[in-house]
Amino acid sequence: MSEITLIRHGQANTGARTEEDYDRLSDLGRRQAEWLGEHLLSVGGFDRVISGTLRRQQETAALVNRGGRPHRRDPRLNELDYFRLSHALEARDGIPFPTDTASFAAHVPQVLELWRAGHAGPDHESYDAFRDRVLDAIHDAAAEGSGAVLVTSTGVIATLCALALGLETVVKARMFLRILNTSVHRFAIDGEGLHLIQFGATPHLDHPDRHAARTHY
Template sequence: MTELTLIRHGQAISGATTEADYDRLSNLGHQQARWLGEHLQTLGGFDRVVSGTMRRQRETAVGLNLDARPHREDPRLNELDYFTLSQVLEARDGIPFPTGPMSFAAHVPQVLQLWREGHAGPDHETYDHFRDRVFGALTDAARDGPGAVLVTSTGVIATLCALALGLEAEMKARMFLRIMNTSVHRFVFDGDVLHLAQFGATPHLDVPERRAARTYY
């Protein structure tokens, strides 16, 4: 069996309405990454860091400060293009981009349903391609052996959870909304079978003085 640790990037720029504006860590996001890195240093057992190529993912990987471990990038760990999907949803159904946590919670299932049903358009990555590429990234990391920290995003983690647990689209959307910034998730490959071993841990934030630093957006 091979265990892999996946981490969601730190808090990005909340309130952004484009990928370019969103794709960088906030000051709190940088701090979350530093705290998590300190925690991982105490655990040991990690020999490499793999991140997607998005700025917020790379900044989180660097912020972990696991300098003795090699860091490489794998674009298959990049997030789904939520902002473009949102534009398709608005153009087709007149549903505007959300303006707060409550409207975002209602928006996510609608966006994911549109995507899974193949309505995103021929120029957009299909859901099946996204699912296959993130599973391929995890499979290749497992072939390299245990000890990997993979820095990625919510959609990637939720998709892998759905694959491991056999979840339907509605439950996947719920998981998408409950993945905190810099939360820790562990997956285990037993042969070719993927298992979820830990979901959404935040040990670096689970102290009274850091509770305000627990963020979803």
């Protein structure tokens, strides 16, 4: 059995309306990653870092990797393109991109269901293709042995959790919304499949003076 750890990137550019604008860490996001890096350095337990190729993922990986472990990039850990999928939802159903937290919470399951049902159109990566490339990345990392820290994004983590737990789309969307920036998740992989053994840990943010730094967006 191999165990791998997945970390969500730090807070990105909240309020952005395009992937390009979103794809960079905020000042708080950088601090979140630095704190997590300090924590991981103090407890050890990983020997390599793998991140997606998105800017926010690579920036987080560099800040987390305080011990200078080998770091490679794997585009299979990149996030789903939520902004383009939201455009497909608006074009099909007239549902605009959300402007506040409450409307975003309602928007996520609508986007994910459109995508899962195959209604986003041929110009978008399909849900099946996304799921398969994420699983391939996880299995390849596990085949190299335990000790990998993978820096990725909410959609990747929520998809793996849903697969491990057999969750339906609506519950997966709720999980998507509850994954904190720089939260830590652990999976075990063996001959029986994928097992979730830790969800959403934030030991680096558990200090009372850091509670305000817990963010979802």
